Amino acid sequence: MSASGHPGSSGTAHTLAELVRAQWDDHSPGGLRSTDLHLTHHATAAAAAARAALLTELLPSGAEPHVGLLLDNTPEYPLWLAATALAGATAVGLNPTRRGAELARDLTHTECALLVTETAHLPLLRALEEEGLALPRTLVTDDPGYAALLRPYEGAKPGESTVRTPAPDRRMLLTFTSGSTGAPKAVVVTQGRLAAAGHALARQFGVRREDVHYLCMPLFHGNAVIAGWAPALAGGAGVALARRFSATRFLDDVRAYGATYFTYVGRAVQYLLATPEQPDDTDNPLRLGFGTEAGPVDAARFSARFGVRLVEGYGSSEGGAALQHSEGAPRGAVGRPAPGTDLAVVDPATGEERPRARLGPDGRLRNGAEAIGELVNRGTSLFEGYWKNEAADADRTRDGWYWTGDLFFRDEDGWFHFAGRAEDRLRVDSENLAAAVIENILARCPGVTSAAVYAVPDPVSGDQVMAALALERPFDPGGFAAFLAAQPDLSTKAAPRFVRVLERMPVTATNKIERAALRRTGFRCDEPVWWTPYEGEARAGGTYRRLTADDIAGLLAGYRAHGREDLLGR
Template identity: 65%
Template sequence: MESSERRTVAELVAARWGDHRPGLWFEEKALTRHEVAAGAAARAALLADLLPPGAEPHIGVLLDNTPEYPMWLGAAALAGAAVAGINPTRRGPELARDILHTECRVLITERAHLPLLDGLELPWGSPRASAVERGGVRLLTTDSPEYDALLAPYAGARPDPSRATPHDRLLLYFTSGSTGAPKAAICTQGRLAAAGHSLADQFHVRPDDVHYICMPMFHGNAVIADWAPALAAGAGVALRRRFSASGFLADVRRYGATYFTYVGRAIQYILATEPRPDDRDNPLRLGFGTEAGAVDAAAFEARFGVRLVEGYGSSEGGAAVQWSPGTPPGAVGRAAPGLVVLDPETCAECPPAVFDAGGRLVNGDAAIGELVNRGPSPFEGYWRNAEAEAERRREGWYWTGDLFCRDADGYLYFAGRGDDRLRVDGENLSAAMIENILARYEGAAAVAVYAVPDPVTGDQVMATVAGEFDPVGFAGFLLTQPDLGTKMAPRFVRVVERMPVTATNKIHRAGLRREGVRCADPVWWRPPGEREYRRLTEADLLTYVEGPLAPTRGPSEVRRQGLEPRTR
């Protein structure tokens, strides 16, 4: 069977059986493609015995990027099950909610993450055991002797893809939304296999390529844009437990990596490492991702000799924009048929964006709207969230929730995200969730959380607090909140006597975002790498927030602060 005929991920996994070339690298370990397929088959056989009859065949995976992650993805595909990627930056009740919401009957983790489970209200006894079953949930700890013993009887299993169909759920990937709680986007085997084939064709992936997976596999980026095309093309993969800027180039050379994906500020972190004369001596030929920014993309290519291709898409799969030759600087790509920018209130198409000679968007108020797919959409819905699904499918179209503008030639420019969404270091966050946590602060009479632009890419978290504010006490308060994720702490805190409201008595978030850090009220901030807050000064603004350390923004970076470029 040719790879182009393989319509399920299970078929792609099974195709590796009998291929004894090296295919997976992790630290000092190398596995053949056959060993990876055999490992997936053994775990699929184990899973068939673990999942209770009649239950949703869902497993949670709370792992770093170890060989266990792709083998459990393959196991789920072979078993007709679905993987919920559990985010280890989540904490407390919110982490428990993710596991319970996706109805996981098996949770795969490792000893390093066991402390995250302590004290959670989950239907099991002690999460310290490597394999316990209470209340229908089974916990497997992959780096325990008990786990090896549990797998041993299934070591001779062969991969059988016959039970899988393209319509089987395979991924439940969390994405933040306006309701506060993350939504679990559904991705079937057919969609993931098709995405893998498409990207493998687009980037001419060959069996002798090696895909470097350094982004977390609980995100769709690593699985959909990195693992899937490697699987579809028969290429190898190299795993990094967690992203490391200092280890990036050494890994690339050690594994002979030719392709990698990135999100958020990963490219900036790599560029911040000490340059070396031999930086261009590497096997990479392509990087694919989002939010690198035109300045950093150019600097990366100049330093490492590697072209970065920016794209737009999401785990939901409802809309995608691909870069192509001729795309103007700052643009994401040309709008495919069906993609339009609409005024969300009137559903009318926004007029074309107009830029002046300096690249400033001069008609942002009219040109910026929501990106909508009015054509066929591969969006497959959310797990147990009909309200959010209906919001995405208004008028029979797919509404992305993201702001764009489109020029007269059809090129799209990213202009921000919806009111309640933030993207910090590649993490999608919900402002409502952060507000609920900050509202516990004793001095706060009211709290509003919103995004302000990061100097390079993505967002930073800003909060306005009405009431009393003690910077030392506030920093201490944040450290004691069990459900405050590692990306959620506000970078900036504006302190007001009374929260500004609209005529309908709602918090005037648009005004707060428009004013950003340049406002008449006191603003406290937490410099990068520090935990304590201090008053934001004009020197801080000029040096760290808007000044020489902040690269010049292109049109695609024009966003929330009034949707107009900032004046210096």
Template identity: 65%
Template sequence: MRGADTVAELVRRQWGDHRIGLRDEHHALTHHQVAAGAAARAALLVDLMPPVPGGEPHLGILLDNTPEYPLWLGAAALAGAAVAGINPTRRGAELARDIRHTACRVLVTQRAHLPLLDGLPLPGVRLLVTDTEAYEELLAPYGNARPGDAQLGPVRPESRFLLSFTSGSTGAPKAALCSQGRLAAAGSSLTTHFSVGPDDVHYICMPMFHGNAVIADWAPALAAGAGVALRARFSASRFLADVRRFDATYFTYVGRAVQYLLATPPTPEDRAHRLRLGFGTEAGAVDAARFRERFGVPLVEGYGSSEGGASIQRTPDTPTGAVGRAAPGDDLVVMDAETGRECEPARFSPTGVLLNASEAVGELVNRGRSTFEGYWRNPEAEAARLRSGWYWTGDLFYRDADGFLYFAGRTDDRLRVDSENLAAAMIEHILARWDRAAGVAVYAIPDPVAGDQVMAAIALRPGEVFDAAEFGAFLAAQGDLSTKMPPRFVRVMEELPLTATNKIARAVLRAAGFRSPDPTWWRPGPDTAYEPLTPTAITTLLATYSHHHRSPSYR
């Protein structure tokens, strides 16, 4: 299928296609019905957004993954409006800030989320509650609309389409801009890369307010004329049942979703499905191998931010642990942000230990063309991204002599231990090999004197207990675990705290430090065994921090 210049064109192509195009537990719509539903909502939207001075053609969507979500995405594309995906885990003033910051004139939501909006100051925002009779009555007069009948203005490739909030660990989320042309091109590129066709079914279980679900799942399905199946919210226990029910062939994941799937009890039907591919980030090589062995499905790790500033493509010769090489047109380098110089190529020992982490790990920078289109009303954030005319990703990588890039975490996940720079993701990938662990998070806590100490939070598999001696022996057996990497503190949890997009909420862990409500183990000295962190030991540690005028946690 030839490419399209806009998302609106892709929506129009669904007209007249009577194959099933959109499903969830309760609904099944043909591609034609999806296009018709989008056209009706576009016509309504045009009437709800008459031109006014200073009024932006923006609508917010505060929904679970219901059919209304892609229908309103299609409506916005046809009408020439832009969508701000609103995160339902935000609360109070923060939630109101997100809606007001993105200048939403219409907010589409559902009854389950109305308590979140109760009492919030949202002047000038028209509320549409989808699962109500009033909504159906409001939409009914537009039932005969056709794609292209109603537009707020010309729809072009450069037309603003998405305002995707980034999930930064500090400060208010930034709304990254994405045009219709960029999203259509991204969908087409993934369609080609993964050979997506009309007979595929994309299972969307990641939240659609996040760029991953829209850019990497919905857009390629739309570009290929493939079907879409929805799960309102991610559920590990229902994943395989959904995959079978919907005949799904493709899904995307973010963060720790793969670990939750692996933690479900194995069954003889684990491979009884049509699923052929999972595409996402942060699964880790160990969990990816376990997933393929159990479910027979390869996971392809990719890299590409919602901002569109840099992307990495995996090739068949990509080494284990690497993400891939720079995508065509990108000139990606690993830079030392402090010196402004390119980092050294990574050097490895025969057992795979990165020998020069301090010199090799740096920030990934795109010195070539960039599809970054900016942040909505945030020039300071744009300036931080575009320094010296280059795009700085905010992510840590290292690159080997052959040009393959390895993810090493976010810049704020860097640790400095005894004057050596470490990356949390590198340590996590090693600790994830421990067969008792269902999930691992590594983060920095302040050293009492200077720099950082390594702390790990470990969620155990069901029925497992933390055996300190066994864990210590496991660490000693890892040939690629350098002497600075073993965690001094280990917090044992039932489950790791996550953001709404299944990423680890590291800020929560860092703020607690070693003073947590969960059982915590530590090594009093570098060569000692792990032992329980007792109240007496905590008191002694706090006195040491106080003596050196240091805080025991990062907040």
């Protein structure tokens, strides 16, 4: 049965609340599944209604109805998403990989009046309290007292308890994305936009009631909510959860849940391909994976090994621009513009459209210097703004266009190809990072007189973090790694993989660090470069070693194998 057959979600549901209420009359076994729970659609709606009733009782009078969710992918996460939808409240996705002042800023900036968390994340909150932050009322979902709080509301029905009327323009979600200014921005996603996205993807992929969407990407990220949870609701499919992504557990989960669809971002596909091959890899119920940054080489390898088609797309939580994959796309292309958009690749300084890219017989870009520019949407945008950040709104929508901040080129047949991140944005393993935040942390390191952080392309997809350090003493690789591991506010994705050691930073005539020059040379520079052969090694307490000519040769071979060598040196 297609998405149009789901009760109450025939394509006319204009809010997430309507999609949740449609589950009430559906007693089929789809619903919500985890390792220790299986709820029918009806039971899922009932559990969401109970939480909506509790929410309306606990929210302080006059406060913004913002509910912070600091949770792994436990059943409580989608239940609270559904509860906020029913209540006309707003769910705030909090990233548990953020630490200290960064996490405190996320909480206070979004004005969370209620916080839902679990025991595993209580140390993060205790650290904030020790620094003097007054936390909102906090519910700990695996504490015995939580069940007692919910018990009086177990008979609640969807729609009975609201703080604001659920409407298409009601703010449903605040999800963080990082920008070049350093401070993360909270993207506004309304009930109407999220419902529309769910319907669109359910139609595009023919979501059926017998489908099971496996949510292994974190639900604080827009990918899992917009591309995984919402289309499952719209199509009447079941939802199965992985607390955290695990490459070694992936197939076991998929088989146990009968999962037919999953979403991915960043290097998830590469982590799955790195697991040992088994003769029964194709023995799985999956029919589709949807996401970004797998890369054409590994998407083909994944399909051949697991018998599962991957569909690459481009979009953002902001909703300002989207590219849709379609049949016949050349190798490496992301897709063509989504209906209703007018996308172009332009010179970010002048706004003039860039020339079309010339690709050689091997598919490699021949005129990158003139063809690569920033992707903009000159037509209608679904961007609904950032929470209390007018400057960021204006920058994103200047001159009446939506500026993505991402670099693309467009080939002669009109296909769009992703080329990287603009300026000092970095995207590492699906997480957007800001150079300024990492630089401020590195500046604390003893002996560092100046630090610059910038992206170098990952051999497969996205970016890797490189830092240039000006030092007043010789570089101590073990000491530097220990310093990183001790920083409570350093994101788990932000430890530099490459460290370039300089006597002094290159600067412009106005004494600004000349980042463009640093990016151009990357790790192939005259100065010493230290690195961790495996991403995340330093953050886990490992160390750095000198980058050798053999190391560089091995890295370049990886770039060539994935068709990304042309991205180096820009």
